[in-house]
Amino acid sequence: MGPMxxxxxxxxxxxxxxxxxxxxxxxxxxxxxxxxxxxxxATKGLADDDEKxxxxxxxx
Numbered sequence: 031m032g033p034m035x036x037x038x039x040x041x042x043x044x045x046x047x048x049x050x051x052x053x054x055x056x057x058x059x060x061x062x063x064x065x066x067x068x069x070x071x072a073t074k075g076l077a078d079d080d081e082k083x084x085x086x087x088x089x090x
Contacts, residue, residue, distance in 0.1 A: 050058060 046055060046058075
């Protein structure tokens, strides 16, 4: 599967407008952004913990 084309993106946006309506889309976008931000912060915290653990093991 290659990258999505402009036609596919328009189709997805059109279907989303039909299902959720134009008043709900900004709320859905904001919720999705917050979810991705929290996920990114959580995974960054896990990566930082792994680096700290590796440094402790190297100094022993």
